[in-house]
Amino acid sequence: MALLEVKDLDVGFDTPEGEVHAVNRLNFSVEAGETLALVGESGSGKTQTVMAILGLLAENGHASGQAFFKGKDLLRMSPSELNLHRGSEIAMIFQDPMTSLNPYLRIEKQMIEVAMHHQGLKKAEAVAHAVEVLRAVRIPDPERIIRQYPHEFSGGMRQKVMVAMGLLSEPELLIADEPTAALDVTVQTQITHLMSALQKKSNTAIILISHDLGIVAGACDRVLVMYAGEAVECGTVEQIYYEPKHPYTQGLLNSVPRLDQATERELETIPGNPPNPLTLPDGCKFRDRCPQAFDACSEPPPMQVGGDRHPFRCWLGVSK
Amino acid sequence: MNDRVMRVQDLAVHFKLREGGLLQPKTLTLKAVDGVSFDLDAGETLGVVGESGCGKSTLARALLALVKPSRGRVLWLGEDLNKLGDEALRKKRQDLQIVFQDPLAALNPRMTVRDIIAEPLWTFFPKIARVQVDERVRGVMKMVGLLPNQVNRYPHEFSAGQCQRISIARALVLNPKLVICDEPVSALDVSVQAQIINLLKILQKKLNLSLVFIAHDLSVVKHISDRVMVMYMGRAMELSNREKLYRKPLHPYTRALIRAVPVPDPKVARAASDTGLTGDMPSPLDPPPGCVFHTRCPYSIKRCQLEVPALRRMEHGDWVACHRAEELDLTIVKNG
Numbered sequence: 256m257a258l259l260e261v262k263d264l265d266v267g268f269d270t271p272e273g274e275v276h277a278v279n280r281l282n283f284s285v286e287a288g289e290t291l292a293l294v295g296e297s298g299s300g301k302t303q304t305v306m307a308i309l310g311l312l313a314e315n316g317h318a319s320g321q322a323f324f325k326g327k328d329l330l331r332m333s334p335s336e337l338n339l340h341r342g343s344e345i346a347m348i349f350q351d352p353m354t355s356l357n358p359y360l361r362i363e364k365q366m367i368e369v370a371m372h373h374q375g376l377k378k379a380e381a382v383a384h385a386v387e388v389l390r391a392v393r394i395p396d397p398e399r400i401i402r403q404y405p406h407e408f409s410g411g412m413r414q415k416v417m418v419a420m421g422l423l424s425e426p427e428l429l430i431a432d433e434p435t436a437a438l439d440v441t442v443q444t445q446i447t448h449l450m451s452a453l454q455k456k457s458n459t460a461i462i463l464i465s466h467d468l469g470i471v472a473g474a475c476d477r478v479l480v481m482y483a484g485e486a487v488e489c490g491t492v493e494q495i496y497y498e499p500k501h502p503y504t505q506g507l508l509n510s511v512p513r514l515d516q517a518t519e520r521e522l523e524t525i526p527g528n529p530p531n532p533l534t535l536p537d538g539c540k541f542r543d544r545c546p547q548a549f550d551a552c553s554e555p556p557p558m559q560v561g562g563d564r565h566p567f568r569c570w571l572g573v574s575k
Numbered sequence: 576m577n578d579r580v581m582r583v584q585d586l587a588v589h590f591k592l593r594e595g596g597l598l599q600p601k602t603l604t605l606k607a608v609d610g611v612s613f614d615l616d617a618g619e620t621l622g623v624v625g626e627s628g629c630g631k632s633t634l635a636r637a638l639l640a641l642v643k644p645s646r647g648r649v650l651w652l653g654e655d656l657n658k659l660g661d662e663a664l665r666k667k668r669q670d671l672q673i674v675f676q677d678p679l680a681a682l683n684p685r686m687t688v689r690d691i692i693a694e695p696l697w698t699f700f701p702k703i704a705r706v707q708v709d710e711r712v713r714g715v716m717k718m719v720g721l722l723p724n725q726v727n728r729y730p731h732e733f734s735a736g737q738c739q740r741i742s743i744a745r746a747l748v749l750n751p752k753l754v755i756c757d758e759p760v761s762a763l764d765v766s767v768q769a770q771i772i773n774l775l776k777i778l779q780k781k782l783n784l785s786l787v788f789i790a791h792d793l794s795v796v797k798h799i800s801d802r803v804m805v806m807y808m809g810r811a812m813e814l815s816n817r818e819k820l821y822r823k824p825l826h827p828y829t830r831a832l833i834r835a836v837p838v839p840d841p842k843v844a845r846a847a848s849d850t851g852l853t854g855d856m857p858s859p860l861d862p863p864p865g866c867v868f869h870t871r872c873p874y875s876i877k878r879c880q881l882e883v884p885a886l887r888r889m890e891h892g893d894w895v896a897c898h899r900a901e902e903l904d905l906t907i908v909k910n911g
Contacts, residue, residue, distance in 0.1 A: 296764035297735075395854070409855055410627065439626040439791060440835040441852045466764060469837030473844030492841040510769035511839050512794040514821060521773055522798060525766035528734040 256326065257284035258460045259308070259428055264320035266300065266307045266484075275532045277303040279484045281320075287427065290454065290461040292471040292492075294507075295481035296529050301464045302350070304481075305430045309347060310337045324428065343373040346426035350433040352413035356405040362416055363401045369423050385423065392419045392449050411442035418446060425457045432464045447474045468511050472496060480504050483530050483540040486558075490565035500559075500567040502545045539570065547571060580752055580785050581615040581638070586647035587809075588630075588637050592860070603860050607633040609809040610647070612886060613894075617752065620779065620786040622800030622817070624793055624832065626856060630809040631789045635757045638787065639671050640664060651753075669699055672746035676758035678738035682730040689726040692716065692745045699749060715744040718781075720774060736767035740774070747778065753785045760795060772798055793836050797821055805829045808859055808867040811886050815893040823906045825895035828868050830905040866898070874899055 266278035278300040285291045293301040307318035308329055322329040324340065332340075341347075349355040357365055366388075367381035376384065382401070389397035392415045405413055414434065421429055431450065435443040447470060454461055465471050471478060471492070478495040480488040480503065488501040499505045509523035527544040530536055536543060538553040545552070551570040559573065560566045588608040594601055608630045615621055623631050636642045638649055640656040649656045651667060659667065675681040682691055692712045696703055713723040719740040730738055739759060746754050756775065760768040776799060779786055790796050796803055797817060804814040805828060813826040824830045831852040838844050852871055857863055863870050869879040878898050886896040897903075 296766065411855055440793070440832065440837075441626060442855070444835050444837070467837065468765070468839040469844065472839045472841045473837050473847065496839065496841050507765060508839065510766045512769070512772065512792075512798045513839060514794045514797060514833065514836050515838055515840070515843070521776070522769035524769040524773060526770075528736060528767065529764075 257323075258287045258325065259462075260284040260321075260323040261304075261308065262321040262323070264304065264307060264318065264322065266303045266312065266316060266318045268313070269315045269317075270533075272533055276535060277316075277484050277532060278307065278318075281481075281484075281486055283479050283486065283489065285428065285460045285462060287460050288454065288458040289477065290451070290463055290475045292475040292478045293462060293464045293481060294466065294468065294471055294478055296466065296507075298483075298529055298532060299481040300484040301481055302432055305347070305432065305462060305464065309341060309345065309430070310334065342369050343424045344426055345428045345430065346421040346424060348417050348421040348429070348431040348434045350436060352410065352417045353405070355417065356413065358405055361402055361404055366401065366416075366420055366423060369420070373424055385419075388419045388423055389416070391453065392416075392422070393445070394419070411438055411445075414438055414442070414446060415449075418449060422453050426459060428460045428462070429454075430462045430464075433466070434463070435470060436465070436467070443470065450474070468496075468508065480507070483535060484532065485540065485568060486566075487541065487569070488565075488567040490563075494563070494565045498565075500565065500571075501541075501569050502547050502571070503541045504567075506544075506546075539568075578617040579614055580617050580652060582648075582650040582653075583611060583613050583615075583638070584648045584650070586611045586634070586637055586649060587645045588633050588642055589645040605859055606809045606862065607859070608637060608644075610886070611804075611806070611809075611811045612647075613804060613811070613814055615753070615785050615787065617785055618779070618783040619802070620788055620800045622796035622803040623787060623789045623806060624791060624796050624803060625806035626832075627791065628808075628856060628859060629806040631791075631806060632757055633809075634806070635673065635755050635787065635789055638755060639668070639673060669749045670752040671755070672749065672751040672753070673755045673757060674739070674742050674746050674759045677762050678735055678742050679730060681742050682738055684730050687727050687729060688716075688721075688733075688741055691730070691741060692748055695745065695749050711748060712744075715748050718747065718778065719744045720770075734767070735763055736770060739763065739771055743771075743774070743778070747782070750782075751784070753787070755787045755789070757789045758791070759788075761790060761792065768795070775799060793821075793833060805832065808856060808862055810867055810896060811894070812868065812897070813893070813895045814886070815895075816891065819891070819893060821907070823904075825889060825893060825900045825905065826868075826897050827872050827874050827903065827905065830907065831871075833907055866896075874903055 261281060261283050264278055264281040268275040268277060281304060295301055306312050308322045312318060318330055366385040370376045370381040370384055386397045386401055394400055394415055435446050451474060463475055475492055477491050479486055482503050488504045499508055506525040510525060512522055525544050530540055539556045542548045542552040556568050556570045558566050558568045586608060587610055590605040590607055592603045592605055594603050611634060625631055637644055689712055693708045696708050716723050721740050760771050788799050800817050803817055803820045805812045807828050812828045854871055857870055865880040865882055866884050869875040884896045884898045886894050889895055
């Protein structure tokens with residue numbers, strides 16, 4: 256049984272302009288010890304997917320479908336039931352470390368809260384544990400650092416503190432939403448190395464949300480590519496990077512500027528912009544930007560499963 | 576010989592900060608930019624890379640004389656921008672334009688696209704006829720790939736990529752000779768990022784623009800630059816020809832930066848070892864003595880802790896600030 260199994264997840268938001276369909280009929284699963292990447296452009300529904308799973312949607316949001324964590328449906332749980340899992344078995348590293356740390360509280364206070372609440376540790380024990388985790392993420396001089404306030408840190412340090420907080424309870428599932436997006440490349444690699452080292456240690460499953468295809472290539476086992484709230488392709492990193500089947504995945508990979516390729520070539524682009532979630536097109540949502548679109552694409556494309564566990568949502572190659 | 580348009584000599588921008596209480600006030604100096612020199616030719620693109628806080632954006636502002644240098648000069652077509660009177664400087668600004676990082680924040684949400692793009696025209700030519708303005712606005716909109724029938728729309732009706740096109744159109748409306756791009760694509764999705772990079776390349780060729788392209792993403796800089804300057808803690812570490820810099824950098828910091836860039840290829844990415852760069856950048860208020868990079872440099876020797884390396888000229892017109900540049904072979908081996 257998969258650690259997390261998401262079935263037919265729909266996430267919508269009521270807005271004055273109408274209903275926004277952020278996530279549509281999404282299915283995926285994560286096994287213990289593996290890293291799944293959610294990849295896609297901004298607005299593709301990556302963040303709202305995990306927010307729905309964690310019961311953290313904004314007030315005007317609603318989710319339907321199922322999200323089984325160790326066999327129990329997270330979407331059917333009350334907040335108090337959810338709280339038994341959130342922060343202990345399931346941890347989340349948020350995107351922006353500046354806004355997700357409380358500026359009024361010392362790091363210490365913010366870090367020991369979780370351990371005291373979930374594991375029933377005494378304060379001194381919790382502090383000692385927090386210091387240990389800070390040391391594990393290679394923060395120098397953790398005994399001093401833990402007494403400081405978030406504003407006293409650089410962006411990289413703050414993000415390392417966020418990672419440390421995510422790892423405090425040795426969660427079974429760690430969700431990291433763009434954990435390195437705000438950081439310099441030199442710090443990015445440090446953070447991803449840290450996450451994978453700690454994953455090996457405690458067999459944690461990781462969902463890594465990222466738009467950086469370079470980071471994903473090195474840090475993940477499987478990739479789920481999302482477009483306009485739908486899964487368009489899913490496979491192992493090798494399948495996705497070496498044999499991408501969906502035209503969107505292909506376009507995405509070709510538009511990344513790469514250090515290891517000749518620079519004279521013009522970057523390939525995906526023409527146009529992602530669709531407005533208020534007015535999603537009928538049929539294939541990528542149709543208007545797809546270089547290979549044809550008549551069939553005006554109907555919603557099927558998820559082609561095939562025998563290689565590499566499904567993709569497209570009409571290409573479907574025989575009539 | 577190309578035409579030199581800009582010459583920057585030993586440019587430094589220091590900020591004074593007040594710290595301490597009322598009783599023991601002390602003034603600290605933050606050396607945001609410290610001793611940067613380079614030349615820029617017409618039609619050339621200079622990439623500027625470095626980690627956050629290295630002084631890239633302050634450099635951009637100093638190049639446009641938006642901030643007064645503490646030392647050094649910025650010569651535009653032979654004239655020192657900081658010696659010009661207000662009116663003369665204002666005239667020069669026709670030639671010097673900038674495109675900012677966050678396209679939505681850079682555009683006034685209450686102005687239409689026409690007014691945003693036309694504003695520089697009204698400012699510099701108050702008596703210009705409406706027809707001429709409309710014609711020019713339509714012209715640049717077409718040039719950057721916007722539809723001229725969108726002139727009456729507001730920024731919020733556009734996507735981030737299109738807003739960046741509007742910013743570029745505004746920068747180009749006065750026919751400038753130099754455009755400084757400060758992280759112009761870092762807020763954009765990859766597919767859109769590629770559109771904007773290609774657009775800038777095409778425009779530059781067509782208009783023979785000089786570009787200073789500031790970014791933290793080395794692969795983006797590689798795609799657009801002729802030469803690349805690497806900055807660290809306000810100092811230029813290296814300034815080399817693009818091909819050379821990415822193949823055989825002269826400075827250990829350049830090498831570390833390049834090796835830290837994740838390659839979108841699972842086999843290469845997994846094989847890649849750590850960059851060898853440990854720790855964070857030291858506090859810019861208290862920079863280390865000697866070479867500012869020596870605290871993180873795997874090749875640091877005693878001399879590096881004592882003596883500040885000067886930016887010196889090497890073969891083929893490349894520049895480097897490292898004591899050990901001659902003896903180190905920093906060739907980047909491909910495929911991990």
